[in-house]
Amino acid sequence: MIVSALLTSLGINFGLCILFFTLYSVLRKQPSNYEVYMPRLLADGLSQQRRFNLQMLLPTPGWVRRAWQPSEEEMLASAGLDAVVFMRIIILSLRIFCVAGIIGIFVLLPVNCTGNQLASIDFANLTSDSLDVFSISNVNNGSNKLWIHFSAVYIVTVFICCLLYYEYRYISSKRVTYFHSSKPQPHQFTILVRSIPVSVGISVSDSVERFFTQYHPSTYLSHVVVHRTGKIRNLIEVRAAFVSFKSRYGAATAFHMQQSVNPTQWLTEKAPEPHDVYWPFFSSSFMGRWISKLLVVLACISLTVLFIIPVLFVQGLANLAQLEVWFPFLKSILSITFVSQVITGYLPSLILLLFLKMAPPIMKFLSSIQGYISNSEIEKSACDKVLWFTIWNVFFGNVLSGSVFTQISILLEPKKIPAMLAVSVPAQASFCIAYVVTSGWTSVATELFRMIPFICSLISKPCVRSSDDEVEVPSLPYHKDIPRLLLFGLFGITYFFLAPLIVPFLLIYFCLAYIIYRNQFINVYAPKYETAGKYWPIVHHLMIFSLVLMHAIALGIFTLKKLPLASTLIIPLPVLTLLFNAYCSKRFLPIFTAYSAETLIKKDREDHNDATMAEFFARLETAYFDPALLPIQYSTNYDSRTSPLLPSTEV
Incomplete structure (x- = not known):
């Protein structure tokens, strides 16, 4: 891609961002749009109707200041720990790319530009030059200047590992503190028991009562057998039950221990929050869940393979010569400078972005039939699926399409992979920059403007709405937004020493994301679980993974650039990085799997003399009734589900 095509893409997306910011600044002030731009404040009764004045029709930046003001503790109290973690991803990225940007722009970029491996830069006709002259490709083979890039790889790796350790430790401590500060929650005292063996003439309920009374006599409290409504019979018995205990430690002990000599019976899982339970899960048998998991794996693989088609099409659009071969009848149109710049600079990223929009809902559906018992686990699983689907198709599928898909045999020879990465990755730097601008800048501006909810609101306005109707408060789709943040982090880490020009565009994106998502957590989103x-x-x-990938690319680059000593000295870096990851997994990951006995017992002792615990245990006996089997309620307390100070946690 030439510089002029990138500038065209940059201009289009910059214009769209300004448009969305302006429209948001004006439309958010209109009382008729409160349900779109501040549903959370409206549901909490914190929004105020204002009289019309001229300022309501003028764009103002006051929302930026209000979004900047809340502290992290205030964000934690109102939006929950998941929202804090989401914002910490953005903060981590900003810290990484501030340092990487200083090194890349002020050190590596001048070194790249002074090389003469490629044609010299014609500053009088800069827009016609390829972006390769700004990359490491322009540094002469065997040049001692490549040691600057080598040093940059080491410095940034050490810096990122230090940040990752600090963040893992910080969020681990936040997780424990969040648990200690919470009020007693039903899921802290409850486990789910499946595959309950039932004898002839004995009900599931009786089996559960006998078993836990016999083997957990001092801690067992009560149970609720799961029932499901059926089309043929009014009520189906399911061999599963939510079993509650008198203490958190008692529930944790029952969860972690094998309950039966037969390991396929009395299977235990941690119970989710009552409103987080995904009830359709219980209608599947053990064999049905196993088959579903297999089908989901096959579906994910098939979807990834089929996505190669739009990826290859996008690659063809980015290559003007290839496009003229595919569509010779468009040659006269493609000869127009502006048209060719739009097609090669803006259209590929836009088309790929539109195709990728389909991935999150598909992956969430696939996760929902995989056997998870809670909506939060479904969304977390979907986040994993969307992340790797996106990385494979946008980075490996798109960036490396010329090598990976035409030379599949190279993947069977690991020694050749670094060389293949070294050739292919720098060549696609311009596409990655254009993708960051299109998928990053414009998407985050669209998030602020909330285009789809705004259009839906316009369509539904003619309908009469009762003042007693509840305001629908959405939650942030983590499975869609977290993968985008991490994909851009992958781009930045792998490209900062290859094509440092990408870093300023990433910094702008993460700065916009920081302000916009803080604004959305304050005004729009409320935690559902x-x-x-x-x-x-x-x-x-x-x-x-991003660091190790960067090391593999660096190994290939220094080999191709005839600097074998640098290639050799890079080899310890991925090994040390993986050892660091192993240490972090041993030190911090168990805290995210389950709370320690020390933590649980300390919390149980704090509640021992609490007079409200008797009332809590009484409510616990009915907390896990299937909502579909409860009497219909025509009036609900919405605030109990959306209160910003909801002391919810999980075990």
């Missing part, structure tokens, strides 16, 4: 920071291990592992 809480994982207490369980998304962070996904973030940590992806950052480690």
Whole structure:
């Protein structure tokens, strides 16, 4: 891609961002749009109707200041720990790319530009030059200047590992503190028991009562057998039950221990929050769940393979010569400078972005039939699926399409992979920059403007709405937004020493994301359920993967650039990085899997003399009734589900 095509893409997306910011600044002030731009404040009764004045029709930046003001503790109290973790991803990225940007722009970029491996830069006709002259490709083979890039790889690796350790430790402590500060929650005292053996003439309920009374006599409290409504019979018995205990430690002990000599019976799982239970899960048998998991794996693989088609099409659009071969009848149109710049600079990223929009809902559906018992686990699983689907198709599928898909045999020879990466990755730097601008800048501006809810609101306005109707408060789709943040982190880490020009565009994106998502957590989104920071291990592992990928690319680059000593000295870096990851997994990951006995017993002792615990245990006996089997309620207390100070956590 030439510089002029990138500038065209940059201009289009910059214009769209300004448009969305302006429209948001004006439309958010109109009382008729409160349900779109501040549904959370409206549901909490914190929004105020204002009289019309001229300022309501003028764009103002006051919302930026209000979004900047809340502290992290205030964000934690109002939006939950998951929201804090989401914002910490952005903060981590800003810290990484501030340092990488200083090194890349002020050190590496001048070194790249002074090389003469490629044609000299014609500053009088800069827009016609390829972006390769700004990359490491322009540094002469065997040049001692490549040691600057080598040093940059080491410095940034050490810096990122230090940040990752600090963040893992910080969020781990936040998770424990969040648990200690919470009020007693039903899921802290409850486990789910499946595959309950039932004898002839004995009900599931009786089996559960006998078993836990006999083997957990001092801690067993009560149970609720799961029932499901059926089309043929009014009520189906399911061989599963929510079993509650008198203490958190008692529930944890029952969860971690094998309950039966037969390991396929009395299977235990941690219970989710009552409103987080995914009830359709219980209608599947053990064999049905196993088959579903297999089908989901096959579906994910098939979807990834089929996505190669739009990826290859996008690659063809980015290559003007290839496009003229595919569509010779468009040659006269493609000869127009502006048209060719739009097609090669803006259209490929836009088309790929539109195709990728389909991935999150598909992956969430696939996760929902995989056997998870809670909505939060479904979303977390979907986040993993969307992340790796996106990385494979946008990075490996798109960036490396010319090598991976035409030379599949290379993947069977690991020794050749670094060389293949070294050739292919720098060549696609311009596409990655254009993708960051299109998928990053414009998407985050669209998030602020909330285009789809705004259009839906316009369509539904003619309908009469009762003042007693509840305001629908959405929750942030973590499975869609976290993968985008991490993909851009992958781009930045792998490209900062290859094509440092990408870093300023990433910094602008993360700065916009920081302000916009803080604004959305304050005004729009409310937590529906809480994982207490369980998304962070996904973030940590992806950052480690990005570092190792950068090391593999660096190994190939220095080999191709005839600097064998640098290639040799790079080899210890991925080994040390993986050892660091292993240490973090031993030190911090168990905290995200389950709370320690020390933590649980300390919390149980704090509640021992609490007079309200008797009332809590009485409510616990009915907390896990299937909502579909409860009497219909025509009036609900919405605030109990959306209160910003909801003391919810998970075990």
